Amino acid sequence: MVQHDGYTCSTSTPKPLPTASTTEQPNKLCSQATSQRKDGQCFVATSFSCFPSAPSTSSSRLLSPLSRTSKPRSLLLAVSPIKDYTLGPNYSSYSVAAAAAAAAAPIALPSDAREPPSLGEITRPDFPILHQVVNGFNLVYLDNAVTSQKPSAVLKISAKATDAYEEARTKVANFVNAMDCKEIVFTHNATEAINLVAYSWGLSNLRPGDEVHGLIVLTVAERHSAIVPWQIVAKKTGAVLKYVGLTKEEVPDLDQFKRLLSKHTKLVVAHHISNVLGSVLLIDEIVVWSRNVGATVLVDACRSVPRMVVNVQKLDVDFLVASSHKMCGPTGIGFLYGKIKLLSSMPPCLGKFEAGTPAIGEAVGLGAAIDYLSSIIMQRIHKYENNTALSASSFAEEINWH
Numbered sequence: 375m376v377q378h379d380g381y382t383c384s385t386s387t388p389k390p391l392p393t394a395s396t397t398e399q400p401n402k403l404c405s406q407a408t409s410q411r412k413d414g415q416c417f418v419a420t421s422f423s424c425f426p427s428a429p430s431t432s433s434s435r436l437l438s439p440l441s442r443t444s445k446p447r448s449l450l451l452a453v454s455p456i457k458d459y460t461l462g463p464n465y466s467s468y469s470v471a472a473a474a475a476a477a478a479a480p481i482a483l484p485s486d487a488r489e490p491p492s493l494g495e496i497t498r499p500d501f502p503i504l505h506q507v508v509n510g511f512n513l514v515y516l517d518n519a520v521t522s523q524k525p526s527a528v529l530k531i532s533a534k535a536t537d538a539y540e541e542a543r544t545k546v547a548n549f550v551n552a553m554d555c556k557e558i559v560f561t562h563n564a565t566e567a568i569n570l571v572a573y574s575w576g577l578s579n580l581r582p583g584d585e586v587h588g589l590i591v592l593t594v595a596e597r598h599s600a601i602v603p604w605q606i607v608a609k610k611t612g613a614v615l616k617y618v619g620l621t622k623e624e625v626p627d628l629d630q631f632k633r634l635l636s637k638h639t640k641l642v643v644a645h646h647i648s649n650v651l652g653s654v655l656l657i658d659e660i661v662v663w664s665r666n667v668g669a670t671v672l673v674d675a676c677r678s679v680p681r682m683v684v685n686v687q688k689l690d691v692d693f694l695v696a697s698s699h700k701m702c703g704p705t706g707i708g709f710l711y712g713k714i715k716l717l718s719s720m721p722p723c724l725g726k727f728e729a730g731t732p733a734i735g736e737a738v739g740l741g742a743a744i745d746y747l748s749s750i751i752m753q754r755i756h757k758y759e760n761n762t763a764l765s766a767s768s769f770a771e772e773i774n775w776h
């Protein structure tokens with residue numbers, strides 16, 4: 375019986391436990407100990423043979439964690455809860471289990487037996503990082519508690535996941551005809567993509583109190599998610615927001631839009647298809663007018679990307695955003711298209727674009743949705759939607775519903 379760190383330990387003679395490790399390799403089992411904490415929780419500690427030579431001295435000295443005289447090549451202790459285990463085994467439980475195991479029955483290895491490899495030796499080949507030689511020594515990694523290294527089996531899957539994620543990026547890039555995959559930044563949705571441009575490009579390009587750089591033209595038909603970030607950034611930088619109104623036909627007033635553009639215009643934010651009006655803006659013309667005054671153009675293509683061909687190179691837009699869940703894809707993923715020279719000059723808000731664990735599954739889902747839409751053919755979808763809109767419009771006229 376051993377008292378240690380609030381635990382009471384008792385030991386028993388070797389007896390394989392019905393766990394995977396012990397039933398698979400029962401010959402490695404050396405001793406087994408039971409430890410009981412003051413709160414009544416019990417653990418079974420099982421030690422395995424892993425010593426350079428068959429011990430002729432007391433195994434308790436060899437196994438004890440307090441022992442400094444012996445040099446075990448490795449020591450594996452399996453701690454199995456035996457009663458209502460709610461608290462994870464911590465250092466204390468391991469150490470007490472080790473102490474308990476130390477007092478257990480002598481290791482029953484015949485002295486001439488070929489020593490079986492330790493679990494460390496068995497699993498080491500699975501970890502490519504451990505095959506490295508650093509400063510002439512085999513790499514030893516001791517920080518598994520913080521971040522574990524990955525075995526080849528996992529690395530293969532991870533590599534597959536990375537490939538799938540990048541493949542999804544390629545699909546998006548091809549879908550909108552970006553020049554380079556690097557021009558696609560995955561975001562959670564279009565709103566986040568707009569915010570990314572506002573906080574990254576906006577804050578670094580719009581100068582406080584400097585109206586020359588602070589004129590933004592928006593149409594009143596922009597969705598609030600496209601307006602709010604610019605209101606915040608305009609407030610922070612002193613930029614001025616200019617709104618384009620609607621004609622009496624309730625479509626954005628492009629004449630007013632043109633009149634508002636001036637050399638003070640720094641950015642034009644426009645929807646491609648309005649979620650309020652359903653109207654389609656002639657983005658290529660807007661881009662030409664904006665270019666004439668040196669303005670950058672951001673297009674909210676949430677409603678157009680799923681239903682018509684959107685060609686960013688042909689439109690010559692600087693930024694374009696869309697959301698997967700409007701494209702038959704999953705929620706939680708969207709994208710920002712940005713011309714490479716603009717993206718590379720932008721300070722990423724969170725240290726880098728796509729910071730943190732990427733939404734791999736969602737991106738792959740978006741890729742599958744793009745495959746689906748492409749298989750139908752975008753021109754066909756656009757034609758069908760136009761015809762549906764025309765039918766709906768003539769039906770509305772018929773029933774005089776306006």
Ligand SMILES: Cc1ncc(COP(=O)(O)O)c(C=O)c1O
Nearest residue numbers: 563564565597599649674676697
């Ligand atoms: C035109 C337009 N822009 C932006 C958004 C915002 O999309 P999300 O909520 O996916 O960011 C919507 C959503 O309805 C939209 O219709």
